[in-house]
Amino acid sequence: MGRPHPGVDRGVVIVGSGMAGAQTAMALRRRKYPGTVTLVGAEAELPYQRPPLSKEYLKGSLEDGGLLLRPAQFWAEHEIELVADVEAVRIDRMAQHITLSDGRKLPYAHLVLALGAENRSLPGVPVPRGVLGLRTIGDARALRARLQHGRELVIVGGGFIGMEVAAAARERGARVTIIEAMDRIMARVLSEEMSQYFSDRHREQGVQILTACEVARFSGDRHVTGVELADGSQLPADTVLIGIGVSPNTELADACGLEVAGGIVVGADLLTADRCISAIGDCALFPDPVSGASHRLESIQNATDQAQQVAKRLTGDGAGYDAVPWFWSNQYDLKLQIAGVAPSGGQSLVRGDPAQGSFSVCRFDGDRLAAIESVNRPADHIAARKLIGTEAARRLSRDQLADPTVPLRSLVLSPVA
Numbered sequence: 394m395g396r397p398h399p400g401v402d403r404g405v406v407i408v409g410s411g412m413a414g415a416q417t418a419m420a421l422r423r424r425k426y427p428g429t430v431t432l433v434g435a436e437a438e439l440p441y442q443r444p445p446l447s448k449e450y451l452k453g454s455l456e457d458g459g460l461l462l463r464p465a466q467f468w469a470e471h472e473i474e475l476v477a478d479v480e481a482v483r484i485d486r487m488a489q490h491i492t493l494s495d496g497r498k499l500p501y502a503h504l505v506l507a508l509g510a511e512n513r514s515l516p517g518v519p520v521p522r523g524v525l526g527l528r529t530i531g532d533a534r535a536l537r538a539r540l541q542h543g544r545e546l547v548i549v550g551g552g553f554i555g556m557e558v559a560a561a562a563r564e565r566g567a568r569v570t571i572i573e574a575m576d577r578i579m580a581r582v583l584s585e586e587m588s589q590y591f592s593d594r595h596r597e598q599g600v601q602i603l604t605a606c607e608v609a610r611f612s613g614d615r616h617v618t619g620v621e622l623a624d625g626s627q628l629p630a631d632t633v634l635i636g637i638g639v640s641p642n643t644e645l646a647d648a649c650g651l652e653v654a655g656g657i658v659v660g661a662d663l664l665t666a667d668r669c670i671s672a673i674g675d676c677a678l679f680p681d682p683v684s685g686a687s688h689r690l691e692s693i694q695n696a697t698d699q700a701q702q703v704a705k706r707l708t709g710d711g712a713g714y715d716a717v718p719w720f721w722s723n724q725y726d727l728k729l730q731i732a733g734v735a736p737s738g739g740q741s742l743v744r745g746d747p748a749q750g751s752f753s754v755c756r757f758d759g760d761r762l763a764a765i766e767s768v769n770r771p772a773d774h775i776a777a778r779k780l781i782g783t784e785a786a787r788r789l790s791r792d793q794l795a796d797p798t799v800p801l802r803s804l805v806l807s808p809v810a
């Protein structure tokens with residue numbers, strides 16, 4: 394790659410070296426952005442992938458090297474300056490520079506906030522030092538060292554982290570109890586039918602799942618020895634993980650006067666009200682092209698697609714962001730794939746037979762097909778990503794959707810009125 398364009402000394406500064414930030418830097422170079430590209434990250438590690446941290450890495454089938462997004466030399470070869478192990482502490486919008494925690498100032502022509510999210514802390518309960526969380530590679534190392542045969546693992550939160558870790562821990566022989574505050578697991582994202590299916594599979598694997606349940610206190614300090622629940626019952630534990638969701642990192646934006654409303658507010662172009670600042674990934678609140686409502690998505694696909702979108706705009710291609718969201722999770726031998734986002738409480742129908750281990754749940758927002766959750770039915774998932782968000786998704790025959798012998802892709806091509 395040639396040197397940055399002479400005279401362009403204020404390039405793009407990206408704050409946050411998670412998936413959204415790193416992908417922005419990579420996409421800018423792929424698209425031949427001529428200026429400097431600087432990627433600022435609070436972690437000391439080179440940019441790495443988080444999805445395996447709660448899956449293959451915990452099971453031991455992937456090591457540290459396999460997590461790296463790109464080999465070490467890639468960043469220098471592509472003239473992406475990595476500023477690691479340091480935080481951005483202030484944005485000066487007038488002067489167009491950010492200040493780092495070590496006092497350095499970085500000027501920008503465009504600033505991309507890819508600040509991610511941080512794990513929520515358990516409200517109202519003192520948390521001993523030995524209790525673990527899972528977000529970084531360091532967290533995953535600490536957890537992995539404790540997942541051995543005979544360990545007694547209690548996981549607070551039956552969301553994606555909780556259930557993926559439960560599956561990995563069972564495979565490594567630990568005993569596992571889930572404490573979930575809601576009346577079903579993974580309720581933030583999944584339909585009731587799919588929650589039930591995954592609960593059943595986890596219970597078959599020996600996971601104890603306690604729903605509508607809260608922690609009253611922990612015992613122990615560096616070594617946790619037990620958990621007491623709100624109803625007074627006691628659970629033995631030698632390892633406790635908390636995974637009760639995340640809060641977006643918005644303080645930096647808030648402090649410099651950008652609009653924050655449970656996420657950094659951006660338009661369909663992913664720009665804030667300051668046209669020199671974009672926000673993407675977990676921290677960004679953006680308009681859903683289908684419903685028009687603002688939402689924030691916590692997913693790799695969203696982080697990656699929004700990174701591409703910003704890189705496109707910064708290299709002269711200005712289309713808005715309108716991707717269909719999708720997610721996946723692997724637990725035991727189950728491959729869960731989700732396309733679209735459904736409101737909670739909407740209608741749903743099941744396609745295929747859960748007892749056969751291969752089925753989909755179609756979820757609606759009024760008449761519109763809003764999401765399809767599939768287990769071991771990849772063709773449904775691929776078709777769903779094409780179908781959701783189109784006009785056809787408002788006019789589908791529910792009988793056809795429910796019939797697993799009718800390929801979903803045929804409905805993409807010829808929706809029934």
Ligand code: NAI
Nearest residue numbers: 550551552553554555572573574575636637638691721722
């Ligand atoms: P989550 O939002 O998926 O699940 C949190 C769970 O904790 C919810 O079921 C919630 O009801 C429960 N909860 C909340 N407060 C509680 C309390 N006081 N006591 C007991 N339970 C409580 O968040 P999670 O699992 O922490 O994951 C963190 C982030 O990582 C999310 O952004 C998630 O999307 C992402 N992630 C995504 C994966 C995937 O897409 N496959 C895998 C792992 C993580």
